[in-house]
Amino acid sequence: MKKRFDLAVIGGGAAGLACAVSAAESGCKSIAVIDRMNRIGKKLPVTGNGRCNLSSRNISEDFYHGSFNVKPVLEEYPDLRPFFEGLGMYTFCDSAGRIYPLSNTASSVLDALRLGAEKSGRVGIFTEARCTSIAESENGFIIKAGEHEIHCGAAVLACGGCAAAVHGSDGSGFSLAEGLGISVSKPYPALCSLLADGTKTLEGVRSKCGASLFVDGQLEKRERGEVQFTKSGLSGICIFNLSAALPDGEKNAVVSLDLLPDHTLHDVYEMLLSVRRNRSGNLPEEMFSGIFNRKIALFLLKKAGISPSVRTDAPDYTDLKRLAALTKDLKFKITGRADFSGAQVTAGGIAGSEIDESLMSRKIKGLFFAGEIIDVWGDCGGYNLHFAFASGIKAGKAAAKLLSEKEKSHDKNQRNHHADKL
Ligand SMILES: Cc1cc2nc3c(=O)[nH]c(=O)nc-3n(C[C@H](O)[C@H](O)[C@H](O)COP(=O)(O)OP(=O)(O)OC[C@H]3O[C@@H](n4cnc5c(N)ncnc54)[C@H](O)[C@@H]3O)c2cc1C
Numbered sequence: 001m002k003k004r005f006d007l008a009v010i011g012g013g014a015a016g017l018a019c020a021v022s023a024a025e026s027g028c029k030s031i032a033v034i035d036r037m038n039r040i041g042k043k044l045p046v047t048g049n050g051r052c053n054l055s056s057r058n059i060s061e062d063f064y065h066g067s068f069n070v071k072p073v074l075e076e077y078p079d080l081r082p083f084f085e086g087l088g089m090y091t092f093c094d095s096a097g098r099i100y101p102l103s104n105t106a107s108s109v110l111d112a113l114r115l116g117a118e119k120s121g122r123v124g125i126f127t128e129a130r131c132t133s134i135a136e137s138e139n140g141f142i143i144k145a146g147e148h149e150i151h152c153g154a155a156v157l158a159c160g161g162c163a164a165a166v167h168g169s170d171g172s173g174f175s176l177a178e179g180l181g182i183s184v185s186k187p188y189p190a191l192c193s194l195l196a197d198g199t200k201t202l203e204g205v206r207s208k209c210g211a212s213l214f215v216d217g218q219l220e221k222r223e224r225g226e227v228q229f230t231k232s233g234l235s236g237i238c239i240f241n242l243s244a245a246l247p248d249g250e251k252n253a254v255v256s257l258d259l260l261p262d263h264t265l266h267d268v269y270e271m272l273l274s275v276r277r278n279r280s281g282n283l284p285e286e287m288f289s290g291i292f293n294r295k296i297a298l299f300l301l302k303k304a305g306i307s308p309s310v311r312t313d314a315p316d317y318t319d320l321k322r323l324a325a326l327t328k329d330l331k332f333k334i335t336g337r338a339d340f341s342g343a344q345v346t347a348g349g350i351a352g353s354e355i356d357e358s359l360m361s362r363k364i365k366g367l368f369f370a371g372e373i374i375d376v377w378g379d380c381g382g383y384n385l386h387f388a389f390a391s392g393i394k395a396g397k398a399a400a401k402l403l404s405e406k407e408k409s410h411d412k413n414q415r416n417h418h419a420d421k422l
Contacts, residue, residue, distance in 0.1 A: 029122060131159070136180075202295055209257045273320060
């Protein structure tokens, strides 16, 4: 079925929906939102554990990685409240600066965007419409999506990346871009668990830690928070953030955990000495249960070469020094990362060099990009959704402006043509 729209937005996720609303607000008369899933915005309701951490009070480019320069987008849209309040949705900020919908329910965010798009009366939604080709035409683009053939003056690629394909983003946006000769930096999973040797016996333990990522012996990133030990490695928000800074295919990566980040090495040693005094006669495995989780105590003892269940007089001073050192610097060799199904975002994507300041392709006029499809990814804490929304709003506004300029120049040409005839 052939249809004509001023603007086609491919991908009805966070970026695509914000883009459609913004384009309508900026005067674009007809917008098609095309999505391969049976409903738009399927990922939004599962974000932030069902609460949608949609932005942060501390928005800054320091929290982003990748080849795209986020600064101009963040400077133009440092605060999403005016946009969402204009759609009737309010927010609150928690003590860590994370911003959530006031309803504390992720689906509110999707509702705000969906209702905003509906209310404009300018947005047509096409679901179960997987876009398989974009071709340039005389007046813009011809897009094939499911049974539809959509002709449009401008298009926005907002298909997301490869993370969590079950919610829609399966990487097909990258193939569409490459088909148009646009370069894509190799995608790989980010904000995900890291695979590590030797965590099996700690499976299920959660511990408040300092966590530092070293690559080739150089410190890449330091985080603090709860680390979750799994059968195959390390997880938890602070590990997700370390994964965002770990280059793809890196072979020489080590995560060092500080198991007692509020205590200095000296404090830990003193504490161990005092435990040794107060619990003399106990088995080593019992001795440290007042400091560490039991599984961690066993793990540390084994690493320090102290038999947990052989009653000796007590660990000697050298043993305690070793234990204290391990407590502050417990190293795990990183052997890989979780795959896309377990990742929150995609690292890599449309190369920054392909995109101009208005988020339009430098090669193809009228083709814009928004959201995770771009080679930029943020840390946990609302940074990824903030960029998705902000880039969507910006791309929608820029596309509407381009279309209006195109229309004006078309009208002018028509008038000149008419005048010539007279
Ligand atoms: C479990 C989970 C929790 C998260 N929680 C948070 C959080 O709390 N805060 C935060 O900042 N970030 C969070 N993120 C990351 C955030 O959700 C994404 O970065 C953001 O949704 C990206 O928006 P997007 O619109 O670019 O892509 P997406 O939201 O992935 O949307 C892309 C859309 O394009 C459609 N599509 C793809 N290919 C095609 C095609 N060929 N044709 C037609 N349609 C297509 C998809 O169906 C999808 O609807 C989370 C991610 C996950 C997986």
